Amino acid sequence: MDKGLGAVTWWGFSPAIDVLEYFKLCDFKNKRSTADHHDITVNVLLVGGADIRHILKTMTKLKFKQFQKVHFYILEHNLENYARILLLMSLALEKFATISLQEKTELMAEIFGNSLVRAQTASYIHELSNDFVKMVTDFDELNEKLPLFSLEALKYKERDMLEGIFKLWRKPDKNIFDIEQCWDLRIRQYLGTRYDTSKGAFDWDYSMKLSDRGAEIIGTQCYQRWRKTGVAFELRDGAYDVPNKTLASGLIFKNDGERHGRRGYWGDIVVSPYIAFGIECDDEEFFKRANKQFVSNSEAITKHNLTTLLYELQTGKAYKAITNLESNTTMETIGEEEDNDELDGAGGDRVTCSSRSYLSCDNVKITFLPLNSLPELSKKRSNYRKYQNMFDQVYFSNSMVHHLTPEVTNIFANNASIILETAKFITELTKEQYIAFTNKIDSMAKAAGCETLIDCCPEKDAFSFYKFQRQTSTT
Incomplete structure (x- = not known):
């Protein structure tokens, strides 16, 4: 699959989406103690998004919502992606x-x-x-x-x-x-x-x-x-x-x-x-x-x-x-x-x-995380422990979805919504292969404690959607 796609992902292989449009499907309103929803900050982790398409569309739609602040955390495989996003x-x-x-x-x-x-x-x-x-x-x-x-x-x-x-x-x-x-x-x-x-x-x-x-x-x-x-x-x-x-x-x-x-x-x-x-x-x-x-x-x-x-x-x-x-x-x-x-x-x-004069975006923050740092973010004893239970919305590209493991869910907030990019437009894969890929990431998501939020048709859908539910230990 890498021969035609290359080693660097310059653009995503799925259409731009407003990630917060799907976030509304989760029960978020009871997760914050503040009574003023204008003070709510939604923490969004984009793993391998590759470009600005989801950020741009989400920010644009945020203008019309006028009820949330969003903090994007970007995690990529190459620094050149960070430079292009900037x-x-x-x-x-x-x-x-x-x-x-x-x-x-x-x-x-x-x-x-x-x-x-x-x-x-x-x-x-x-x-x-x-x-x-x-x-x-x-x-x-x-x-x-x-x-x-x-x-x-x-x-x-x-x-x-x-x-x-x-x-x-x-x-x-x-x-x-x-x-x-x-x-x-x-x-x-x-x-x-x-x-x-x-x-x-x-x-x-x-x-x-x-x-x-x-x-x-x-x-x-x-x-x-x-x-x-x-x-x-x-x-x-x-x-x-x-x-x-x-x-x-x-x-x-x-x-x-x-x-x-x-x-x-x-x-x-x-x-x-x-x-x-x-x-x-x-x-x-x-x-x-x-x-x-x-x-x-x-x-x-x-x-x-x-x-x-x-x-x-x-x-x-x-x-x-x-x-x-x-x-x-x-x-x-x-x-x-x-x-x-x-x-x-x-x-x-x-x-x-x-x-040059730039638009002020007081309701948006974009933080770049160290390259390939996802496994470290999930370790409770690492320097990144502040990220534990932090992310309300998490997006994985099809090239980095292999990082979705039970250990990584330490950084997911309870009831977080998860978006996984399928391989629908990866022409290197046959129809049978990209359907199998969608079934595989579905198994990975469920093994990590996620439940289906929207039914995904492997032949038609560019994304699959889940809700993460943290299991409470019983004695």
Whole structure:
């Protein structure tokens, strides 16, 4: 399964969800002694979420709930994921006064899922990297500009390595990361003798795997382009010719007993970044057909969904748009009292790092935990004992669900809700295999003391939902 998915998970293999929407199904109101529900903080642990999709959607919906505070704890396998989450979340929180909604959407899509980006996008990454080098080394700087983030739980070595990642991103030399060559080598290795007929191989994966699992909306042209080049989104006319350094990572190889480090692209080359924001949409217009073919595709849906989330996150108002699917354009409709200048942003002038302004999120906190620290968190005699019985909501990705053991439940609050990502969109698995995977994680969850919250259909559902019930000892 790792051959096509790679060693680094850059994006999740399931659609974005509001994790607190499912949290309401659990009896939480009696778990806190405070009578004022405005003071309640829900502690959410995301294990292997890989990107910002669940955080962004949950924060957006939080604006409309106005009754909870949420503290996200992020636990990943790679520091590069932390760096990308910092970058993408800071972009999401940048005010419209310094960047327009359209530019923000385009930047978000490119950084998130493109191997190659435009020159202006590379410039944005370079500028933000300068800022983050300062923030990682000076927490006062971080607290002043982006106080919702906390890096204090990370080890000193991890902070140093995080600083090194941002320094790599800000280097102007394109040749330090030749992602086009890296991508082609990965494709050649993956396809082997089928490389000369790669178009047919890509079409087979799309038609016989992704389409059959509910992702037909991706579109043949989008999927073929991404499989061949790694470029998922071309939302603006212009040259996409600068390597996206945020997708660079190091990997250790063994050769004749010696270990060698090598920088390259070690992520997904088979599933695609379209799954996160591009296969589900509240607007049914995107799923209309003409001559039995969808008139839209995942690129358009991703643009719409990101625009909606970014707008609602900042304004707290519902986003409405008039969509012309034939021309693949969207005309923003702003409320009667909305200020057009606010959405237009800073025009064509490039904003400097020092003048960037970020949205205040007093009801949200995001803490990064040490890499692969889940087994340690559950030990009562470790330095992490404060996490015992702490997490009200826990999410496990399909690549890290093996950490769900009876021992780990020490950090679950009683009646915590648990979300497990299934392997529905993992094209490396056959239908029988991903159904077996869902049954396996169901057994793991129940062995850990979880009971089914919502029935899961292995062939249809991207998630399975549980409620953790701590067993009380009897004498």
